[in-house]
Amino acid sequence: MNHLRVTIREVAAKAGVSHQTVSRVINESERVSPDTRQRVQAAIAELGYQPNAIARSMARGSTRTLACIAPNLTDYTYASIIDGAETEARRHGYFLISVSARDPADFNVLVEQLIASQRTEGLLALNPYIDDRSQHLPAGVPTVIVGARARDERSHSVSLDEANAGRMATQYLISMGHRRIAHLTGPLEEDCSQDRQAGYQQALEAAGIAFDPTLVMEGDWSATSGHHAVECLLEDGADFTAIFAQNDRIAVGAIRALREAGLQVPGQVSVVGFDDMPLASYFDPPLTTLRQDIFCIGCEAARLLIQAIQQPGRPPQHMRLPVELIVRGSSAKANSEQGGDRNPQFN
Amino acid sequence: MNHLRVTIREVAAKAGVSHQTVSRVINESERVSPDTRQRVQAAIAELGYQPNAIARSMARGSTRTLACIAPNLTDYTYASIIDGAETEARRHGYFLISVSARDPADFNVLVEQLIASQRTEGLLALNPYIDDRSQHLPAGVPTVIVGARARDERSHSVSLDEANAGRMATQYLISMGHRRIAHLTGPLEEDCSQDRQAGYQQALEAAGIAFDPTLVMEGDWSATSGHHAVECLLEDGADFTAIFAQNDRIAVGAIRALREAGLQVPGQVSVVGFDDMPLASYFDPPLTTLRQDIFCIGCEAARLLIQAIQQPGRPPQHMRLPVELIVRGSSAKANSEQGGDRNPQFN
DNA sequence: ATGAAAGCGCTAACAA
């Protein structure tokens, strides 16, 4: 096997044309006679010629590659967004380089290596921290923020309608007769956690229920943090008949802790999660949760980014996708004899 | 902001040196006087110069980019391998382009676009189908097969010691007194499913238990397929006191189906899964499973691939990583009064 | 220690 790759000029020589004509053929230009095209294509096939993508990027000044920076690549949410974005990108002839940034410093290094180096033409920033002093988005490069609010005048964004989602979950629990609703959040430095909490408070307010900050516990999205939050709540003698958890893993951890304390779900405490992760319906009890079309978020983000690349002057777009409440077994009507002033752990 | 990026020549002009000297500075060559270096670095900082990665790739003939083709990017197993590989690749100065190939045709297109176009220098093929007539690995390009056996004389591979894992799970159940052990596999066209099943059969044989093909059900890795497999087994009146499922999702589906049939887990049927996925310990009952260090598999795969790129003549390496049995609540000793000849569905 | 010249493989602009 010939290790030296065949170039456009060798094809040209073989076909008896100039290298430019070969270029026209591989770029599907109309300005080539059918006969010439035929000969060039034959030469290409015979030599097994493949255009060199880097040389094309160089000559065109366009790499047809996007960058995606996420906190990690394994969380189902991030992985799904990336999968959606990758699929959509490829439909448009783009590739996606996905990297995980463990911290803001890492994020900045990656922006430099991927964007400033012009290796990629646009950036998908998944769930960046809101503190813009620690993470620097590149100026002058198309950027789509996913899962958080845009933080400047240039960036586009795609996210859920988080506040509305928070309201929906809370309203649902209120409609089931719950008035003491604990709230287990993700890291409050993340936009989505803040927005979901805002929705939670709005729903309480709308129902005339006083917001009780002692019922709010911050977590880190892990089941362990949900478990711990409920332990703390119970230790403090908190009084609640329902829990709204900001993701399904927190919900699952919370349910475990409730069980360990001898509380029944949903008999004594109802639990609502968020995400509708793949096995949400296989937990015991099956999780009531807010479903987001996470693959779609990734697709839309990639679509927006490619539009931004191809139409530079375009004003920033901000997409908000809806969520859907999926009612399963982890939530139920509040027990009427179980008053809001009795601590459920003593039932 | 100047949209036209600053080049090496502008830096050179500003520093009063040739562009080549700037090149030496950014490539950390020794052959530059401290004084010149200083001036160049000042000019770089002042102009905000960033080397163009594509031009460097072009000039060097090396893109420092790897390709990773996976069936999808969302399965926890694939996502973890990719995360591990990406992290390791970056430690070595490489980026990773990850794509999902929905079918073998897609796989071949991607190989062409990513490898043959010389956009990437090596390939990580996750769990490719064993049928090598449908998926064409590139010749002459460093390749590491992950999660399957190497299919040619050139490719490297990283995978679990699947057969041994299958034996371990089965031996464990046998040691708990089970003799009628059903086996729920993944798609049998995948190497790992075959190998795990081989281990299962070996363990039975070693224990003098006849292999009963009616106890083996093929699935597609989904919880639904596990659920369905158990339904079929029960409908057929199959006789078993334990199940070895080839992944945790299948196990979870199986447990659901057993419950629906009124069977207790692990009271009447023990279940062992595979993977130790993140919430395995949060299911009811917590899953007994085989844990694999999946992030490590990704790291090793990337390490091997980069070695293969940097030392072309290197003979193919084949790494096999161990698994670990994690005993939790879904498995228990076989009920002595629950004979091997009674159908558990009638208990 | 530094600079000049020659490409890497391709596309784009202009000629013919």
Add this chain to the structure above:
DNA sequence: TTGTTAGCGCTTTCAT
């Protein structure tokens, strides 16, 4: 319709 000439921004000889 086709060919010629210049680069793209950098690295790599080879001089000096």
